[in-house]
């Protein structure tokens with residue numbers, strides 16, 4: 001399926017936004033599935049908690065596990081978008097953010113095919129993009145090379161990238177409404193950093209690139225609720241699970 005009609009035309013690089021990608025019933029069903037996962041499936045980080053589905057991406061390769069049917073349906077649907085070419089997402093990261101929680105600006109790094117797609121559940125948020133520091137695009141602390149410890153080394157990063165630096169490098173935001181899908185590709189994936197500010201509410205400004213596709217206006221204040229995001233990605237480097245067979 002060609003997704004050109006969903007391109008955010010106010011962004012100079014490839015960003016796509018589909019409001020109401022899923023229905024309210026689907027949203028409820030997905031939230032039920034997320035919250036009925038066994039407790040050990042959750043990893044608690046300092047500013048959010050997460051679940052990994054499909055395996056743990058690793059620079060040596062991901063040992064693939066089948067996605068459960070409730071995620072596979074959406075992986076197949078999202079994989080049918082032209083931007084994925086002939087690939088289908090094989091990994092899903094679930095993140096839960098309470099109001100006031102977020103994620104430091106970062107790159108998703110080399111473990112993934114450079115298209116990231118996220119279904120947004122339960123609350124709106126603002127996904128913010130930043131230009132990289134000139135000539136310092138390879139700072140290891142900004143690259144996500146292992147999702148098991150996907151905390152983006154937040155304390156180390158804070159000392160290097162102080163907040164005034166991010167203020168200067170702020171580029172644009174996408175307002176993610178509940179039930180929407182965002183797709184980030186090309187330079188927006190490879191060059192720019194993305195993050196979510198640790199705020200309890202957001203004020204709409206002219207930096208919101210997809211404002212024309214939402215019911216909001218500049219100056220509106222939106223209070224955050226608990227948000228769950230489902231990020232679908234394709235991990236190209238995979239390993240076959242080793243089968244240990246007992247001798248008869």
Ligand SMILES: O=C(O)CCC(=O)C(=O)O
Pocket residue numbers: 093095103108118127194229231
């Ligand atoms: O929750 C989101 O929408 C963003 C998550 C993210 O950027 C990540 O897990 O790498």
Ligand SMILES: [Fe+2]
Pocket residue numbers: 106107108194
């Ligand atoms: Fe990310």
